[in-house]
Amino acid sequence: MKSIIPYSTAMVAAMIAGALVTEAKLPQPPNVVLVYLDDMGYGDLTITGATGYSTPNIDRMASHGVFFSHYYSPQAVCSASRAGLLTGCYPNRVGFAGAIDHSAKMGISSKEETIAQVLKKRGYATAAFGKWHLGVQKQFLPTHHGFDEYLGIPYSHDMWPNHPSAGKYYPPLPLIEGDQVIATNPDNAQFTTMFTERAVDFIRRSHSKPFFLYLAHPLPHVPLAVSDKFKGKSKQGLYGDVMMEIDWSIGQIFQTLKDLKLEKNTLVIFTSDNGPWINYGNHAGSTGGLREGKGTSFEGGQRVPCLMCWKGTIPEGFVCNKLVSGIDILPTLAAIAGAALPEKKIDGVNILSLMKGDLNANPRKSFYYYYRKNSLEAVSNGDWKLVFPHPGRTYEGFKPGKDGVPGGVNENFSFRSALYDLRRDPGERYNVAESNPEIVTELEKIANDAREDLGDEITKNPGKNRREPGRIQ
Numbered sequence: 001m002k003s004i005i006p007y008s009t010a011m012v013a014a015m016i017a018g019a020l021v022t023e024a025k026l027p028q029p030p031n032v033v034l035v036y037l038d039d040m041g042y043g044d045l046t047i048t049g050a051t052g053y054s055t056p057n058i059d060r061m062a063s064h065g066v067f068f069s070h071y072y073s074p075q076a077v078c079s080a081s082r083a084g085l086l087t088g089c090y091p092n093r094v095g096f097a098g099a100i101d102h103s104a105k106m107g108i109s110s111k112e113e114t115i116a117q118v119l120k121k122r123g124y125a126t127a128a129f130g131k132w133h134l135g136v137q138k139q140f141l142p143t144h145h146g147f148d149e150y151l152g153i154p155y156s157h158d159m160w161p162n163h164p165s166a167g168k169y170y171p172p173l174p175l176i177e178g179d180q181v182i183a184t185n186p187d188n189a190q191f192t193t194m195f196t197e198r199a200v201d202f203i204r205r206s207h208s209k210p211f212f213l214y215l216a217h218p219l220p221h222v223p224l225a226v227s228d229k230f231k232g233k234s235k236q237g238l239y240g241d242v243m244m245e246i247d248w249s250i251g252q253i254f255q256t257l258k259d260l261k262l263e264k265n266t267l268v269i270f271t272s273d274n275g276p277w278i279n280y281g282n283h284a285g286s287t288g289g290l291r292e293g294k295g296t297s298f299e300g301g302q303r304v305p306c307l308m309c310w311k312g313t314i315p316e317g318f319v320c321n322k323l324v325s326g327i328d329i330l331p332t333l334a335a336i337a338g339a340a341l342p343e344k345k346i347d348g349v350n351i352l353s354l355m356k357g358d359l360n361a362n363p364r365k366s367f368y369y370y371y372r373k374n375s376l377e378a379v380s381n382g383d384w385k386l387v388f389p390h391p392g393r394t395y396e397g398f399k400p401g402k403d404g405v406p407g408g409v410n411e412n413f414s415f416r417s418a419l420y421d422l423r424r425d426p427g428e429r430y431n432v433a434e435s436n437p438e439i440v441t442e443l444e445k446i447a448n449d450a451r452e453d454l455g456d457e458i459t460k461n462p463g464k465n466r467r468e469p470g471r472i473q
Contacts, residue, residue, distance in 0.1 A: 041276035043288025052236030065309030076301035088330030095469030107135015116146030130216035281400030
């Protein structure tokens with residue numbers, strides 16, 4: 001039997017001191033800056049083909065980090081996309097569809113955990129600036145879901161009295177700080193500068209501890225507007241001016257990180273909530289040749305640029321062609337920060353291996369394209385995409401709008417089933433189902449799993465594992 005040796009006071013003091021030294025040597029979790037644009041398309045950056053203006057600061061992110069060429073927004077519309085991004089779930093799992101407005105009696109549930117709540121477990125300071133769109137009532141606002149600070153608008157800034165075709169439906173658009181309205185119908189020409197300046201201020205105030213900054217620019221969503229410093233600067237009209245100011249915003253973020261010597265301990269992520277609203281013509285972005293746009297499950301609606309930069313950790317100038325989605329950001333940030341995942345089931349996967357340049361990694365095997373209330377319109381395994389018969393939006397065959405007035409669109413076009421080889425046909429023009437029946441069978445199995453789990457209105461399957469959003473009683 002081993003004898004028990006009592007610890008002396010000196011020994012206990014030495015052990016505590018050693019533990020403190022060990023704790024002090026633990027690396028601080030990295031800071032995270034997540035920039036989420038609204039309605040920016042795949043072709044809206046210089047590196048993806050934009051002409052008439054340039055985006056040098058965003059391009060520099062690509063040269064110093066990774067460009068994900070096959071990144072998909074969680075869904076092709078505002079609220080659903082943001083719900084998926086911030087919870088790591090397919091939006092329909094957490095009760096979200098479409099784009100909610102001032103009249104909605106629902107929002108993000110208090111039972112769901114956001115990225116901010118996950119990172120706060122590791123001592124992060126958190127802030128959200130810009131567009132929220134996950135519920136307008138106080139209980140749904142960012143400061144009630146893990147964010148220490150918030151300045152922004154609760155939904156899209158076309159949901160206001162100045163909308164060209166909405167009549168008197170919309171009340172004045174609120175500008176909110178914390179959970180209090182501080183102004184109505186703010187000047188949207190100041191949005192990009194206003195939210196950038198608050199973001200820079202937050203970084204300067206918070207850099208002594210790890211921080212998470214969610215900068216959700218309301219632009220380039222219509223109505224377009226730009227500050228005087230970029231007005232008329234591009235050769236692509238107002239849309240180009242707006243993109244140049246957004247690029248300036250990214251430059252301000254990186255300059256601040258450089259000034260504070262935070263580049264090696266800060267991960268910056270840049271992407272968009274969905275593709276361009278292309279019936280707005282010259283006030284819309286570019287899909288870069290992908291089919292359709294916002295509000296569709298075709299590639300132009302959900303495939304958008306995603307760039308990540310983390311000096312010394314992410315390889316420079318790396319292009320990743322593997323399948324990834326916005327729902328993968330939460331579990332990846334949790335892994336990076338050493339934080340516990342949400343207690344409830346999520347759908348995202350950790351893509352840190354891809355970020356670090358592992359060409360053999362393949363963490364995401366498939367992706368579900370849901371739209372409308374809960375319709376499974378397509379599935380993919382990265383290389384192949386199977387589209388199911390469904391009523392949906394099409395912009396094709398209609399004259400686009402001009403100068404802020406929308407053009408035509410068919411919201412109930414009957415799409416037929418089709419299989420597309422996205423390696424050779426990213427524009428989704430050639431149905432190759434007949435020559436690849438084994439691929440169709442494989443993707444139908446993926447779809448059946450999705451329907452059992454999350455449901456599908458097209459096949460009248462309610463699904464077993466959907467959760468309710470928060471609701472006003």
